[in-house]
Amino acid sequence: MAVALARKSLLHDWRRFLPAIMSVGFSGVLIIVQGALLLGIVGSNALPVTQSRADLWIGFPGTQSADLGRSIDAGVSAELLVDPRIRRIEPLLMGAGDWRGSRGGGVSVTLIGIDARPDALGLARSVPPAVRALLEEPATILVDDGDLDKLATAIGEAAEINGHRVRVVGTMQGMRAMGGVNIVASLATARTLDRSLAAPDSVTYYLAGLWASDQARAVRARLSKPDTRSRFEIWTAADLAGRSVRYWLLESGAGIGFVFATAIALLVGTLITSQTLMAAVAASTPQYATLRAIGVAFPKLRLIVVEQAGWVGAIGLALGLTGSLLAAGLARLNGIPFALGPGIMALSGALVLAVALLAGVLALRRLRHADPAALLR
Amino acid sequence: MPPSLSVSALSKSYVVQGIRTQALSDVSLSVDxxxxxxxxGPSGCGKSTLLSLMSGLSRPDRGAVHALGIGLGTLDDAARDAFRxxxxxxxxxxxxxxxALDACEQVQLVLDYQGVPDGEARRRAREALELVGLGRRSHxxxxxxxGGEKQRVAIARAIVKQPRLLFADEPTSALDSVNGAVVTTLLRDIAHRSGAIVVCVxxxxxxIARADRVIEMEDGRLLRDSRDPCSPRRLETSR
Structure with missing residues (x-):
């Protein structure tokens, strides 16, 4: 192999390159962690969708986010069941309540009414059949493990929601919300707790399970006719979840905050990295000038600097990803919503590599000082 | 055909902070x-400028440089890079x-840029280091x-591609007397053995005492040209 000048210089002078590597790494961690936190927090608005096993969701036309559902006519279910590809249909209710714990304190809560049968689709990922069965008893509720402290309650204790007495019969996982608290009850209990849900001829959503999940788009296309669109809208679960996340990213200002903070992380990363690379080029100016003297063309010298920038980016990115995985572990231990997905990792990876390469391109200006004639003065 | 290097009516001036300095005035010379x-010559006499022009590192204001039958003044930057x-x-x-590089890699690097295959480049780099007496210290x-060893590595790096033109700028001024003598002898041996043109400033x-020919300069002009360094006149002027 030919002499790997860029790599050997990087290894030999690692102290010189360390600030650049660290700054790229920190930029990566910053982008990934705040992105994952933001997606985790915003994604909690889509929890009713992502924690359920429904293939299709049927709700009020134009609903922007799963937590903003409005009631639709219960008669819609008959129209849906006409399609033989639909295996089952069940309602899901969403309302609001004012929680008063037995030890005092008031908290606004989101009330989710689900089908309590063991094979139901609603919140099937968070509420296993054994826990779900507990809801068959009237005036019983479930809360998330992580919300017990916030609600100042425990399993078996009583509380009031909207003035109605309820009892906490169990806990669930993965239903911790961003602002308020998710309280899960049976459909019947939910209708008694929130008066706006009381009318039996209205539901917030219908959840449809298909015989074959891959038919979801086809079934939706068939059922979405111009004359039904004024009464209800159908989404696949992924559509409604994505729509909820996008809505809150754009509407809450959190998305803009993320873009702004990311831009700052990238700017600082670029500045530190380019300064470090410039210093490295400056330190090697006589050597580069000697290569120019023996006839090595400028583009070949540029390649050395760009390759070093690439290595700085790659090592920094590896550090950043490691740091982010550690952060994800910490978040998990503490029950903090942290959506570390491949999307955010790929995005931040591309951004920090771009930072390193941009810094390398900025540092190339210093190569102009590598004038071989200057060695002879 | 032996290599050739000649300059005719070379002039070069620099402008530093608005002041024009005439570095070379009407210099003509042919090197064997x-x-x-x-x-x-003394500092600022134009000797390094002359070396820079002869080697194609910079262009003259007036006059011509012919190296190996090519007019370097007519070449663009890329062509002069390729020539060098x-x-x-x-x-x-x-x-x-x-x-970051060991002695062998410093020398091999030049051949890498010439596109010489890796194995051959390494072998030739070792041979060049042997030639300057650093075979055992190539790692x-x-x-x-x-300091002397570093300069010998630099010489090995300069000769590894067997150049027909070898330029050296003050190669001994950072060395003690023993190492200075070693480097001087090396440069003269290379010239004699390879038949290359070796120009040293x-x-x-x-x-000066070991050179085959001494060209003395002053104020941007040639002052004296002694082909026999041991002549009395030569010794007189060098004192």
């Missing part, structure tokens, strides 16, 4: 192959070695070498 030619890559070796006062980095009397 197979000999160590030394350009000597193919034919020129350089040794500088500051050895300019890469701190050492600059920090582990003495220096005001080091040790080097």
């Amino acid at each position: 192959p197979g000999a160590l030619s030394l350009i000597s 890559l193919a034919h020129c070796g350089f040794v500088f006062q500051g050895f300019n070695l890469f701190p 050492l980095r600059p920090a582990e070498l003495s 220096s005001h080091d009397p040790r080097l």
Whole structure:
């Protein structure tokens, strides 16, 4: 192999390159962690969708986010069941309540009414059949493990929601919300707790399970006719979840905050990295000038600097990803919503590599000082 | 055909902070192959400028440089780069070695840029280091070498591609007397053995005494040209 000048210089002078590597790494961690936190927090608005096993969701036309559902006519279910590809249909209710714990304190809560049968689709990922069965008893509720402290309650204790007495019969996982608290009850209990849900001829959503999940788009296309669109809208679960996340990213200002903070992380990363690379080029100016003297063309010298920038980016990115995985572990231990997905990792990876390469391109200006004639003065 | 290098009516001036300095005025010269030619003179006499123009590192304001039958003044930057890559070796006062590379890699690097296959490049790099007496120290980095050894690595780097033109700028001024003598002898031997044109700029009397030809300069002009360095006139002027 030919002499790997860029790599050997990087290894030999690692102290010189360390600030650049660290700054790229920190930029990566910053982008990934705040992105994952933001997606985790915003994604909690889509929890009713992502924690359920429904293939299709049927709700009020134009609903922007799963937590903003409005009631639709219960008669819609008959129209849906006409399609033989639909295996089952069940309602899901969403309302609001004012929680008063037995030890005092008031908290606004989101009330989710689900089908309590063991094979139901609603919140099937968070509420296993054994826990779900507990809801068959009237005036019983479930809360998330992580919300017990916030609600100042425990399993078996009583509380009031909207003035109605309820009892906490169990806990669930993965239903911790961003602002308020998710309280899960049976459909019947939910209708008694929130008066706006009381009318039996209205539901917030219908959840449809298909015989074959891959038919979801086809079934939706068939059922979405111009004359039904004024009464209800159908989404696949992924559509409604994505729509909820996008809505809150754009509407809450959190998305803009993320873009702004990311831009700052990238700017600082670029500045530190380019300064470090410039210093490295400056330190090697006589050597580069000697290569120019023996006839090595400028583009070949540029390649050395760009390759070093690439290595700085790659090592920094590896550090950043490691740091982010550690952060994800910490978040998990503490029950903090942290959506570390491949999307955010790929995005931040591309951004920090771009930072390193941009810094390398900025540092190339210093190569102009590598004038071989200057060695002879 | 032996290599050739000649300059005719060369002039070059620099503008530094608005003040124009005439570095070379109407210099004409032809350099012999197979000999160590030394350009000597006081600081600022234009000797390094002359070396820079002869080697194609910079362009003259007026006049012409012909090297190996090619008019360097007519070549664009890329063509002069290619000419130097193919034919020129350089040794500088500051050895300019890469701190991260061992001696063998410093020398091999030149051949890498010439597109020489890796195995052959490494073999030739070792041979060049043997030639300068550093065969056993080819694995050492600059920090582990003495000043004289570093300059010998730089010479090996300059000669590894067997250049027909070898330029050295003050190659001994950073060295003690023993190492200075070693480097001087090396440069002269290379000229005699390879038949290359070896042009050296220096005001080091040790080097002047060993050169085959001494060209003395002053104020941007040639002052004296002595082909026999041992002539009485030569010794007189060098004192």
